[in-house]
Amino acid sequence: MPARWTWCFLGVFAAAACAADRDRAQTQPKQYDWPQWQGPSRTAISRETGLLKEWPKGGPELAWKIKGLGKGYSTPSVAAGRIFTMGNRGKTECVIALAEQDGKELGPTRSGRSAPAAAATRGRAAPQRWTAT
Numbered sequence: 200m201p202a203r204w205t206w207c208f209l210g211v212f213a214a215a216a217c218a219a220d221r222d223r224a225q226t227q228p229k230q231y232d233w234p235q236w237q238g239p240s241r242t243a244i245s246r247e248t249g250l251l252k253e254w255p256k257g258g259p260e261l262a263w264k265i266k267g268l269g270k271g272y273s274t275p276s277v278a279a280g281r282i283f284t285m286g287n288r289g290k291t292e293c294v295i296a297l298a299e300q301d302g303k304e305l306g307p308t309r310s311g312r313s314a315p316a317a318a319a320t321r322g323r324a325a326p327q328r329w330t331a332t
Contacts, residue, residue, distance in 0.1 A: 234278040263302040268295055281305065287313040 230246075237243040251259070269286020276283045282297040292314075293307035 229279065232278045234276050236274050236276070265297065265302045265304070269293060285310070289313070 232239065233245075235241065238245065268284060269288040269292075271284075271286040271292075273285035277299060280299045282299055282302075284295050284297075286293060286295060288307070290313050292310050292312065294310050295307045296305040297303065298305055
């Protein structure tokens with residue numbers, strides 16, 4: 200009987216390890232991510248190539264648009280297929296994650312209470328994506 204439980208435990212552990220590996224692959228930085236203020240090297244210089252030399256009349260096609268992110272002046276950061284920003288929603292300051300592909304909100308994370316009206320009343324930080332090495 201104990202051997203049976205051991206095999207059950209090992210099976211569950213192996214399944215969890217595979218799922219964690221899959222999730223880690225989905226959240227790894229991509230080549231042209233902008234994971235912090237002023238980009239990966241904090242030089243404000245993009246390494247992307249093949250960008251438009253001139254914009255078409257009326258600008259490029261709008262990929263998607265979103266409203267309701269909250270009040271603030273946060274610089275967005277882009278990493279691993281997600282866009283991160285901050286905004287005050289009511290009396291709560293939130294870090295907000297969006298899907299890069301379609302702008303779908305992946306969920307806010309409360310980071311604290313909004314500052315009092317007399318202080319800086321809007322989120323101003325640039326969320327950073329840290330990669331464990």
